[in-house]
Amino acid sequence: MLTNNHFIHIVQEDALLYRVEQDADQTSARCTLYLAGTWRLGNTPATTELIAALPGQCNTIIVNTKELEAWDSSLAITLLQLSRQCEQQNTQLDLQQTPDGLQQLLNLATSIPPYQSSKTNDTTSLWKTLLRVVHSVQHGAETTFAFIGEVTLALGAWFRGNAKTRRQDILFFIEQSGPRALAIVTLIALLVGMILAYLGSVQLRQLGAQVYVADLVAIGMVREMGALMTAVIMAGRTGAAYAAQLGTMQVNEEIDALKTMGISTMEFLVLPRLIALVLVMPLLCIYADVIGIIGGAIVATSMDVNFLQYILQTQGAVDWVDITTGLIKSIFFGILIALAGCQAGIYCGRNSDAVGMAATNAVVRAIVYLVVADAAFNILYDKMGI
């Protein structure tokens, strides 16, 4: 309890930023808050400290700024909090003796009451988290099947010739995913061919059968690595690009615009990408096969195998069935990459983070699809005896 007329609070040793004086007349229960000195952000008393300095039984607080030299947002911040506090305690805050600019800023800040957030914090029990995970997996599977269904319907419409798919779009995406991918496919296929040759020659040399390196490389490239490595490259290169393109279109409301024009996003956006990739993948696969075999030849000829011998051996090792198995794989891989990329893009959220997530999703999902599909194909071919 204050017995003294004056209650002075010193905030800083070098400067007095505020002091509180209580009226001598105890019945009126008024007090005056004198603000002084220079109020700069980062150099002001904590608001809680200031509020604590005010006598509790006050019902009117008069703010006086006669001794104030300069101020910035920090003063408004403090007074805004003080006014909110006063409102809660039914105390009147009298700002008549403060600068006009400050009063107007505070009016602006208080004219719209704070939004009462209706957001509730979810209780994160283990059971609920588990339930949510199961639900999201289920939802993911549902959307994937729905997406595949819609693409199939659009493809049907395209074959019947009444899909809104533009030919120039297909050509554009063929150009993007085909010729422009040649350099990286060349590099990877050449190296994979060389790796296979090294791997084989180390083993086969022990048996004196180095020449069979040609068989190993040829069969390995044509049946397996040509298709798979091209697909992995395209998943990282084209699948991610599809997801980013469509995701950005989603963010820019371009997909909404298409929908409201009555244009099916499946026919207009997904089909050209899918068709382009399905057409390009087998070609890239054959190209990768050839380059891989050349890579193998480079290694083999440096290890006492005659080049001509290598070529003849390769011709004998590979037949049309082998080449076809690889091509069929590559077509399916193309479909899977396009589906993974487009689905991630179409269902992308509406901010920049979501686009990044869509691209990541597209690549991860495509690679999982590829490896699973490749295993399935190999089992199938084995059962068929080809």
Place this chain on the structure above:
Amino acid sequence: MDTAPFISVRNLNIGYGSRVVQENLNFDIQKNDIFFIIGGSGCGKTTLLKHMIGLIAPSKGEVLYEGVNFYQSDEDTQLKLLQRWGITYQSGALFSSMTLAENVALPMQLYTDLSEAQIAETVAYKLALVGLAGYEAFYPSELSGGMHKRAGLARAIALDPQLLFFDEPSAGLDPISSLRLDQLIVQICKALNSTVIIVSHELPSILSIGTNSVFLDAQAKTMLDSGDPKQLLEHSEQEKVRQFLSRAGTAR
């Protein structure tokens, strides 16, 4: 008023690469001006702004900030200038992966040594100023377009800038919010002792709060006039400027 201009634009050509949008711009902006860049759609208002905020270097001419040429300064000087500017973009340009509070707090976290509690207080105040108190934990994607704009403004004034740039602040806002924003600009300009540069074609704003302006024209590819918009409305020698400011002579 100090006679030396706060910002002076000298023989400035603006454009993208080899495409010149406006040429030979000359005008001064005084301290505490509320300066409008006026002109019809597509005449290069935003492009001029981009030249003034350090995004595009001009092909010819210069922009001086109290005598300092931004594009010819070293990195430290540029950074110091940038910290004294607050810029709001047409659509808010909020970082979508951060909440409103994090968006507004970012410049303070990077450029001041305020404590987390002080930053939180300041963020609450800045959001309250633009009428977004209580929205701290919201992500930009959960808000309307007008709210984006206001939140963008809260971020722009986070560091109490001396120079505030607005790109079409009231486009897409309802008349009441627009009026509020105008008041806010005037208040902030007074309270922070700052200078404001606004790209706009909203006549009510231009005529009520503008103290200085430049009028760009798409056909002439240069400025037609500059000065206090209220003066230009009555006394501009250019027919086109008077027409524009009086909405082609119709009663407003």
